[in-house]
Amino acid sequence: MLVKKTVCTRNMLLSAALLAAAIGLSQIQVAQAATAKATAAAQQTIATTAKVNDFTSPQWLKGSWRQSAGLSIPATAANKAAFRKGAQIRTADGQIRTIKVIYFSGAHMSVMLSGATLNASKNGHPKTISALGTTPVAGVPPPATSGNQAASSSAHSTAINNYTNNDWLNGVWRKSAGFSIPSSSANRSAFKVGSSVKLADGQARKINAVYVSGKNMSVMLSGAALSGKLGYPNKLFSATSSSAPVAPAAPSKPATPAPGPVTSQPATGSSMTTALNAFNGGDFVNGVYNTSKFVGISVKATAENKAAFHKGAKIRFFGGEVRTIKLIYHSGGNMTVMVDGGAINGKAVGYPRTVSVSSTSFSNTSPSVDSTPAAGNAAPANPINLVGINLAGAEFGTDVRLPGVYLKQYIYPGEADFKRYAERNLKLVRLPFRWERIQPRVNGELNSAELRRMLTTLDHAKKYNMQVILDMHNYYRYYGKMIGTNEVPVSAFADAWRRIAQQVANHPAVYGYGLMNEPHTTNGKWPAAALAAAKSIRSVDAKNWVVVAGDRWSSAFHWQSYNTQLVKDAWMRDPSNNLMFEAHLYFDKDYSGYYTNRYEQYDPMIGVVRAKPFVEWLSRYRLRGFIGEHGAPDFSPSAVVAMDNLLKYLGQNCIPSTYWAAGPWWGDYALSLDVKSGKPRPQLPILQKHAANKSCGAVGPLR
Structure with missing residues (x-):
């Protein structure tokens, strides 16, 4: 059966990515079936003939699969x-082969065969293959069932969620x-009360x-x-039970596991957001498909995505660009969504970013913000910068004298x-410096x-409105x-800050004074030192923030165990003193931010879990907060x-944050x-996405 040249071209462009996404392809076991002679094949009835697709890529040569016996043909x-x-099929050079596996990929199908790899020059495009009738072919044994091929009566199976926290261990309720x-x-249909399941250990x-x-x-x-x-x-495997289930004691209802970050189910007529696949290689860059003729994206072929992504629907990329869906190709557990318009920069809008899809249209082309205003629905007249960086x-x-x-x-x-990050809309800057350099002697000039x-650095910030x-x-x-x-002495610490404030208080770029980075092992003396320094600054500057870090390396998760005395003095709780309390937050096992285990997988909500003790403490005392470091x-895609989830949570509570880190001399940190x-x-x-949140008019949490 002939196909148009344009279809063949599309096949060539899509083949590598779509077939690579097809599940199980690498597990094909080439059966050692005997090859019949051409004379025997001539006696076989031909059911239909198909032209081999014109695929040539690292995986294909003229529509012939390079790694094992297989040909690609149109899926008519x-x-x-x-x-x-x-x-059984007959190749162009007269061989008789048995079809072992069929893989469908959009408008095409891959026919995987018994025997050795085929000679593409003899059997590839523009040759044809013929499907033979049911009359047995002399010398060709019947096809053997693959050992890993599930029987038609086998149970439905599903992946177990990768949850590990206080309630879950690898998706198992503790x-x-x-x-x-x-x-x-499919899971809701298969896993019902009264059904039986089979576990990995049998x-x-x-x-x-x-x-x-x-x-x-x-x-x-x-x-x-x-x-x-x-x-x-x-x-986890499921098979419906025909017998009545045993009635054991009702299990305790588990706490709701942390929601995954991938998709959100839309209401009818609304939009939904889904994650792009992390595909790189061939024609894909970060899940974005981009060739001279076709552009598109790759997403998971979930039921929600299948329903939302259809021809004519609109998708919106990070950054606000809206495209119309032209074609959909399904490939195993993934789908490639082809859209109109010109080239798409996968490095700018691809994984780990998300795209939104709507059956109708989007109200505007600005990027969606996954944060909810803490109070009221109207946008504030003077929104604060919620997301910034450590420069x-x-x-x-510090490793030298x-x-x-x-x-x-x-x-x-x-x-x-400063210019680079102002252009990226990251206009809140935490600027680390050393006390010993700005004031080489205690109580000195x-x-x-x-x-x-x-001051020159502050001038740079002023120039770019940071x-x-x-x-x-x-x-x-x-x-x-x-x-x-x-x-x-504590008085020396207060003296240093008084002198600094005297020099910079009127500079328009100054937003606040971070009293001390990550106090630790202070023997309980930090609250008194913080109070003295804060009052010293207030004697000079009454308007800019005084930012008070917490003891124990300022850990947000450990905040309530180490910083109850920080606001013992009523002065530290007085809102008129413009105080902001600073915590730090990292996701690794020891909370340090060193991330020494490159293979550690992080619960998607771990940042929220670690931030909550700090945020709840702020709410209890009606104070304002700041995450001075997170990274x-x-x-680690999971980190x-x-x-992403942490910044959403902080945005909902109007708590600004600065990412660690940016600036010169970092090498490849x-x-x-x-x-x-x-x-x-x-x-x-991710930072830019949440920096677009302009819903907060004041530092929170606002209650």
Whole structure:
């Protein structure tokens, strides 16, 4: 059957990506079937003939699969009927082969055969293959069933959700027997009360209860609690039971697992948002398909996505661009959505970003913001900058004798750094510096050269309308001596801040004074030191924020255990004093931000969980908060997703944050937004997305 040249061209363009996405292709086991002679084949009835597609790519040569025996042909109704598993085909050079597996990919089908890899020059495009009738061919054995081919009566199976937190271990409920799985329509049909399930270790259990929570469902089973070893990445198998289930005691209802970041179900006529696939290679860049003739995206082929993404629907990319869907290609568990218009930059709008889809249209082309205003629906007249960065460099060089040499051991960020981030709409800056450099002697004058560098840096910020929090990056120490000792009395700490405030208080770029970065092991003396420094600043500057960090490295998660005394003095709770309390938050196991385990997987809501103790403390005392440091490494997509959810939560509470880190001299540091290699930073689009949130008119949480 002939196909148009334009279809063949599309096949060539799409083949590598679509077939790579087809599940199980790499598991094809080439059967060792005998090849019949051409004379025997001539006696066989031909059911239909199909022209081989013109695919040539790293995986294909003239429509012939390079890795094992297989040909690609159009998926017409006639071809679907004739080319089936177990049927026999005749190649252009007269060989008789048995069809082992069929893979459908949009308008095309891959026919995988028994025997050795085919000679593309003899059997590929523009040759044809013929599907033979049912009369047996001499010398060709009947097709053998693949050992990993499921029988028609086999149970439905599903992936187990990858949840690990206080209630879940690898998607297994810790308190009683149960699993968390996606609440797809197939799973809801298969996993019902009274049905039986088979676990990865062969156990059979009865389903006692099912709890559906958004896009996930908890399947509670009879028997004792299960081992987390049976959870993710194993599968759960289900088969409907014909016998009445045993009636055990009702299991405890599990807490709702953290929702996944992938999709949100839209109401009729509304839009929904879904994550792009992390596809790279061939014609894909970060899940964006881009060739000279076709552009599109790859997303999961979930039931929700299948319903939402259809021809004629609109999709909106990060950044606001709206396109119309022209074609859909389904390939295993994924779908390629082809759209109108010109080239799409996958590095700018691809994974880990999301796209929105609507059956009608979008009210505007501005990027969607996943944050809800904390109070009221009207946009504030003067919205605050909710998302910013740490522009590092002036605190560098602590491994040498302080103060160190400027431009050799440390540097201040330059005008280009401020310009770059102003253009990215990240206009809130935390500027780390060292106390020893700005004031080399206790109670002494400020160093004039260092003060000029700081003021010049503030001038750069002013030029680009940016706000700066000056961060004394000293960990509650001065030349290694703790504040509150005879060598470094609290009064000296207060004196340093008074002198700095006198020099910068009227500078338009100054937004606040970060009293101290990550105080730790302070022997309970930090509250008194913070109070003294804050009052010292207030004697000079009554308007700009005084930013008060917490003890225990300012950990948001541990805040309530270490900082109850921080607001013991009523002065620290007085809203007229313009105080903002600063916490830090990282996702790794030890809360440090070093991310030493490159293979650690992070719960998507871990950032929210770690932020809540701090936010709840602020709400209880009606105080205002700031996350001065948070960060995700570029090698961990799950950490980037967790950061996305964290920023959404902070935005809902009107709590600003600054990402760690940006600025010169970072080399290829995994958390940095500026790296020597210049490779794309997956953290950046998430920050920009939430920086677009202009729903807050004041620092929160607002209650």
